[in-house]
Amino acid sequence: MPIHDQGYRHYAGLRAPHGRAWMVIAWMHLTTIVKYRPFLFLLLASCAPFVVYAVRIYAGTISPQGTGSFFSVTPELFLNFLTGQSIFVFLITIAQAGLIADDRRANALQLYLSKPLTRIEYITGKLVPPMIWLLGVTWLPAMILLVLQVAFSGSFSFLRDNLFLLPAITLASLMRTLLAAFVILALSSLSKSRRFVSVMYAGIIFFTAGMHQTLRAITGSRAWAAISPGDMLDVITIWVFRGRAVPPVPVPVALAVVLGLVLLSMFILERRVRAVEVVA
Amino acid sequence: MATVVPPVLELQSVSVRYGRNQALRDVNVTFPKGAVGLLGPNGAGKSTMIKAVLGLLPPERGQMRVLGLDVRQAPLQIRRRIGYMPESDSHIPGMNAVSFVAFCAELAGLPRADAMQRAHEVLYYVGLGEARYRNVEQYSTGMKQRIKLAQALVHDPELLFLDEPTNGMDPKGRDEMLELVRDIAHNKQMNLILSSHLLPDVEYACDHVVVLDKGTIATQGPIEALKGPGGRVFELRVKGDADGFVAALHAAGLECHATDEDVMRVFVPDERGAPFLFQLAAKQRVQVRHLRASVPTLEDVFAKAVGEQ
Helix, strand or coil, X not given: CCCCCCCCCCCCCCCCCCCCHHHHHHHXXXXXXXXXXXXXXXXXXXXXXXXXXXXXXXXXXXXXXXXXCCCCCCHHHHHHHHHHCHHHHHHHHHHCCHHHHHHHHCCCHHHHHCCCCCHHHHHHHHHHHHHHHHHHHCHHHHHHHHHHHHHHHCCCHHHHHCCCHHHHHHHHHXXXXXXXXHHHHHHHCCCCCHHHHHHHHXXXXXXXXXHHHHHHHHHCCHHHHHHCHHHHHHHHHHHHCCCCCCCCCCHHHHHHHHHHHHHHHHHHHHHHCCCCCCCC | CCCXXXXXXXXXXXXXXXXXXXEEEEEEEEECCCEEEEECCCCCCHHHHHHHHCCCCCCCEEEEEECXXXXXXXXXXXHHHEEEECCCCCCCCCCEHHHHHHHXXXXXXXXXXXXHHHHHXXXXXXXXXXXXXXXXXXXXXXXXXXXXXXXXXXXXXXXEEXXXXXXXXXXXXXXXXXXXXXXXXXXXXXXXXXXXXXXXXXXXXXXXXXXEECCEEEEEEEHHHHHCCCCCEEEEEEECCHHHHHHHHHHCCCEEEECCCCCXXXXXXXXXXXXXXXXXXXXXXXXXXXXXXXXXXXXXXXXXXXXXX
């Protein structure tokens, strides 16, 4: 039937089985956000550190330097790369502030949840895009740097000697990604304004870091780092990279803080992602 | 032997609570195939019933079956076979109409190519063909109503829930929307439940009606049967002690309710007719200034059911 025919006809084609709606939602968000130039510019900017580190690895590989040199290729280089990407993790997370807030503003939740999909599918569909972008600026370039090191040196000796880098990069990237994605999604479900969500997220990151520094200066105790999620992520990252720095709090405490925040975010999402808001 | 046509929707002892508000109270009702109007004043529980049936609002107790499937046990299978047009303005932000409707079709399980083709077709059908590449957020209220209908129709559901589809529309748009609804129900063989507080809308588009009032079923049945045969309703205006006259009408076993400021509609259930009304007026010493035999309307059914005396 030509599309200019104004009649209505019944549909007799295929229908996908249940459980795939999250992919439809995720794909929609992934393709929608890349149409925004500022976001593309942000992605492009996030590649700049990767280029610098690739040059460092190249220079360090073709003319090996002593340990401690700027160009020496050590596991710390990968640790520094991942912690250095924090600014892009923050900015890309902020760019996802409207994931649920926009739906709440447009009353879209009742449309989504009247379709054959569960709330878990909806949340998964919303969680996947930030995770993909965040892994794209942390895990992916770090892994490519590792591959480049092997390619430039023509040998697996560095990788063989530092095999822990594979799980370390994966774990550190996943922790940062999961925490950021869950927190921004939970905050997004609390408001109808993406700007407000952005401010809340920035507030959590900077306010807790500021509080940590202030309380540390007053009391002299480094344990106040536990109130700052960013610092807790650094503790875990240094630990998985076998760093020598003494952590301000024990690693299990840092893990508990990060896990607690993820669980709190899940709880908020469970409460807020509903088609009908019942006010008691 | 006549075959029994199963209802499209069945509620058994369903109670739903909204916070402290009891929205539905022990509702027992069946919706037959075809176009059924869900009629009731604002706050009667119409939208709550639809949301409960969609599985968006869990009932306190009771059982609900849609197209033969239990709402608690098979919510996803049900939602695949139904379409829902919500009352409030709702859309997926940042999309043009065709992307939005195609996205909704994909969510309902249609492959991407089919979803896009159906989106174009349905948008033409609802009258948005020329505006299908415009962002939905720029649409007028009437266009937003149409696109809500399009997203509910795009996956070709067996049962359509339309919650106040003519809300906020101008008279022309309202007529067109009602024509669409009527066409869907009567020419496209799609079952639909039209929730509205507007009696003419339901009367025009539906064959059956379920009247809901304060969370309970006030009456239900085919509209023509509920209206009854014509000629037993009289429009009446009197001068004098109107309250005493109304009391006398009630005492004589007649029902009446006010329509405008001074016009009442009187139901005469037997053969007594207009002469009896004149006799009663004379007895009560009131002047009959206007009397006209009228055709029973859904408004009479509604007024009788919800007790607007």
